[in-house]
Amino acid sequence: MATLYRMKRWLADGAHFGIVAAFTTFAAFPFYWMLITTFKRTTDLMNRTHNPFLFHEPPTLEHVRVLFYDTLYGRWLANTALVGVLVVAITLVLAVPAGYALARLTGRWGERLGIGIFLTYLVPPTLLFIPLFRVVVGLNLQDTLWSLVLVYPSFTVPFSTWLLMGFFKAIPSDLEDAAMIDGYSRLGAFAKIVMPISIAGILTVVIFSFTLVMQEFVYALTFISPASQYTVSVGVPTFLVHGDVYFWGSLMAGCFIASVPIAIVYNFFVDRFIAGFTVGAVK
Amino acid sequence: MEAVKGEARVLLGAPATRFSYLRDREEWLGPLMLGPAILYIILVVGFPFFLALYYSVSDITLGSRSLGFVGLKNFTSVIQTTKFKTSLQNTFVFAIVSQILVLVLGNVLALALQKDFRGKWLVRLLILLPWVAPISLGTIGWLWIVDSIYSVINWTLRALGIFGPKTWPIWLGVPHLAMGTVITVQVWRLLPLATVIILAGLSSIPRDIHDAAAMDGAGFWRHYFQVTMPLLLPVSMVALLFGLVFTFTDMTVIYVLTRGGPYDTTQVLASLAFFTGVAGGDLAEGAAISLFLFPLLLAAAIGFLRIARRSEVV
Numbered sequence: 312m313a314t315l316y317r318m319k320r321w322l323a324d325g326a327h328f329g330i331v332a333a334f335t336t337f338a339a340f341p342f343y344w345m346l347i348t349t350f351k352r353t354t355d356l357m358n359r360t361h362n363p364f365l366f367h368e369p370p371t372l373e374h375v376r377v378l379f380y381d382t383l384y385g386r387w388l389a390n391t392a393l394v395g396v397l398v399v400a401i402t403l404v405l406a407v408p409a410g411y412a413l414a415r416l417t418g419r420w421g422e423r424l425g426i427g428i429f430l431t432y433l434v435p436p437t438l439l440f441i442p443l444f445r446v447v448v449g450l451n452l453q454d455t456l457w458s459l460v461l462v463y464p465s466f467t468v469p470f471s472t473w474l475l476m477g478f479f480k481a482i483p484s485d486l487e488d489a490a491m492i493d494g495y496s497r498l499g500a501f502a503k504i505v506m507p508i509s510i511a512g513i514l515t516v517v518i519f520s521f522t523l524v525m526q527e528f529v530y531a532l533t534f535i536s537p538a539s540q541y542t543v544s545v546g547v548p549t550f551l552v553h554g555d556v557y558f559w560g561s562l563m564a565g566c567f568i569a570s571v572p573i574a575i576v577y578n579f580f581v582d583r584f585i586a587g588f589t590v591g592a593v594k
Numbered sequence: 595m596e597a598v599k600g601e602a603r604v605l606l607g608a609p610a611t612r613f614s615y616l617r618d619r620e621e622w623l624g625p626l627m628l629g630p631a632i633l634y635i636i637l638v639v640g641f642p643f644f645l646a647l648y649y650s651v652s653d654i655t656l657g658s659r660s661l662g663f664v665g666l667k668n669f670t671s672v673i674q675t676t677k678f679k680t681s682l683q684n685t686f687v688f689a690i691v692s693q694i695l696v697l698v699l700g701n702v703l704a705l706a707l708q709k710d711f712r713g714k715w716l717v718r719l720l721i722l723l724p725w726v727a728p729i730s731l732g733t734i735g736w737l738w739i740v741d742s743i744y745s746v747i748n749w750t751l752r753a754l755g756i757f758g759p760k761t762w763p764i765w766l767g768v769p770h771l772a773m774g775t776v777i778t779v780q781v782w783r784l785l786p787l788a789t790v791i792i793l794a795g796l797s798s799i800p801r802d803i804h805d806a807a808a809m810d811g812a813g814f815w816r817h818y819f820q821v822t823m824p825l826l827l828p829v830s831m832v833a834l835l836f837g838l839v840f841t842f843t844d845m846t847v848i849y850v851l852t853r854g855g856p857y858d859t860t861q862v863l864a865s866l867a868f869f870t871g872v873a874g875g876d877l878a879e880g881a882a883i884s885l886f887l888f889p890l891l892l893a894a895a896i897g898f899l900r901i902a903r904r905s906e907v908v
Contacts (some may be wrong), residue, residue: 316895324835325714327706327709327711328704330702331706331711331717333706334699334703334706334721334785335717335720336719337782338721338722338723338724338785338864339718339720339721339723340734340739341724341732341735341736341739341782342723342727342735343740344735344738345735345738348738352696355602356744357741357744359749360755362749363744363746363749364746369609378889384698396811398684404630405634406631408627408628408630408631409627409628409630409631409632411627412623412625412626412627412628414630415624416623416624416627416628417624417625417628419824424628426898426899426902428632428635429898430633430895430898430899431639433839433891433894433895433898434639434643435839435843435844435864435887435891436843437843437844437845437863437864437867437868437884437887438643438843438885438887438888439639439642439643439646439647439753439868439876440739440868440884441649441871441872441880441881442642442645442646442870442881442883443638443642444871444872444877445645445649445654445877446642446645452713461638462638464634464638465634465635465639466630468634468635469635469639472631476639490701497623498623505715512751513714514648516804521885522726524726525728526729526730528728528729528730528846528849529845529846529868532849532868533868533872541726543731544728544729544730544731545730547730547731547734548731548733558673559738559741559744561736563734563735565731566727566731566732566734566735569727569728569730569731570707570727570732571727573694573725573726573727574719574723574726574727575719577722577726578718578719578722578726581722581790582794585790585791585794586794588791588832588836589785589791589794589795589829589832
């Protein structure tokens with residue numbers, strides 16, 4: 312009886328390990344493959360008799376050198392960072408006061424308005440890119456990064472406002488009431504009392520917005536055509552792919568470098584995003 | 595309360611200027627703080643949306659300045675093309691198949707991750723990678739994995755003896771295989787989001803409910819189907835709605851992998867709208883195509899509202 316129980320237990324543990332291992336491999340394999348490909352010589356990559364999991368020739372940094380010196384990759388990273396910083400700034404300026412107002416100042420309307428704003432996050436670029444393309448052309452912003460700075464807050468502001476609303480609601484309002492009795496105005500209490508203890512929430516919004524900017528593909532592809540003005544997520548798939556000859560080593564290096572660092576930072580904030588995503592379905 | 599605050603200020607001797615008076619008027623302050631965000635959303639989401647509606651009944655192209663009204667001509671002419679019909683069908687196959695897979699696999703993975711084990715933080719990080727990394731870049735990783743000549747999948751399966759010497763599938767070159775590959779990559783990308791949402795739902799189920807079920811002698815399957823799954827329903831709905839919206843309306847995976855090919859067998863409405871409206875310059879017809887996505891969004895919005903309302907009551 313005891314052995315039967317132990318065997319069942321052993322089987323369950325084995326199944327658990329197998330499931331976790333299978334899913335982890337599925338999720339992470341493309342990134343592992345990018346990393347391996349980055350350091351392999353082209354002659355090694357392009358030899359079909361070679362086992363692709365092994366290095367048959369010494370590893371090389373040539374692909375990374377090509378990526379940074381012979382392509383516009385560095386420029387794309389800088390463009391992405393510039394757009395990211397500006398969009399984050401705009402998002403904070405618009406979403407922090409709005410989130411606070413929805414949490415504290417708008418009463419019963421706040422909740423409904425908040426859900427309304429959240430729903431605009433669902434309106435996808437593929438529905439708006441055609442009219443916005445025309446608007447961007449009309450404003451003479453096509454082929455510049457400013458077109459992205461103008462349009463990207465349309466998907467960072469709604470969700471950030473929603474996240475911050477939840478965050479501010481969780482702060483006990485006694486804190487501001489006490490501050491206001493001490494002579495602060497509502498605005499003063501918000502700036503001096505609420506903001507400092509909301510750093511974690513604001514940081515969450517910063518990371519979330521920056522990641523969305525890095526991921527955006529459709530608008531950048533639509534609004535911009537010169538290679539020097541692209542962001543990383545569009546530059547790599549459109550300009551590093553030369554006709555039928557792909558520079559796989561450099562291509563994979565470019566993908567890996569732009570994906571993994573931001574993912575590690577994001578990982579620390581996931582639980583907060585999820586609290587926002589679940590629209591209150593999880594208590 | 596307002597009066598008390600005002601009095602307190604007078605007692606404390608704080609200067610009662612007109613500005614500080616305004617700062618205390620909360621019925622003004624609220625709209626003032628909310629205004630800029632709402633205004634921005636109206637200008638950059640609301641206005642273009644109505645512009646899209648207008649374009650779809652006009653004859654606008656990228657080159658011309660004309661904006662003549664043509665009624666429903668764009669819609670009727672679009673609907674008749676085979677390109678549109680296949681795209682519509684592909685959109686549904688792509689979205690529904692991938693989201694069923696995401697929901698089932700997400701539940702399995704969330705259950706497996708609920709247990710504590712060594713190295714769980716690393717596993718969680720790796721599993722989240724596909725969701726966080728820029729989609730277009732992750733998809734290029736797949737483009738290399740399913741390469742027509744150097745595919746590592748084909749190499750491995752041949753080395754294992756599963757593929758004979760003559761079998762070497764071109765994953766993106768054959769209609770059904772291409773659709774399968776595109777769906778797989780979409781599942782890969784959205785599985786992390788569904789998993790963490792469901793995981794959040796799992797951890798919110800009170801411990802004593804599980805204890806009570808165990809006490810009553812429920813086995814693993816019975817416990818899952820009769821206790822856990824019903825409690826996970828609302829949160830699974832949230833995961834499904836996000837997945838559907840992100841799949842019905844996205845074209846990134848398809849654009850990078852197949853550009854809608856071979857022979858439009860992976861063309862979806864979003865990518866067709868791009869190729870018609872932006873690459874082809876026919877803004878009016880492109881706008882008409884992308885507006886077919888709207889009913890779905892409306893349905894998703896209603897779904898979210900219902901979930902939000904229910905959670906408010908509880």
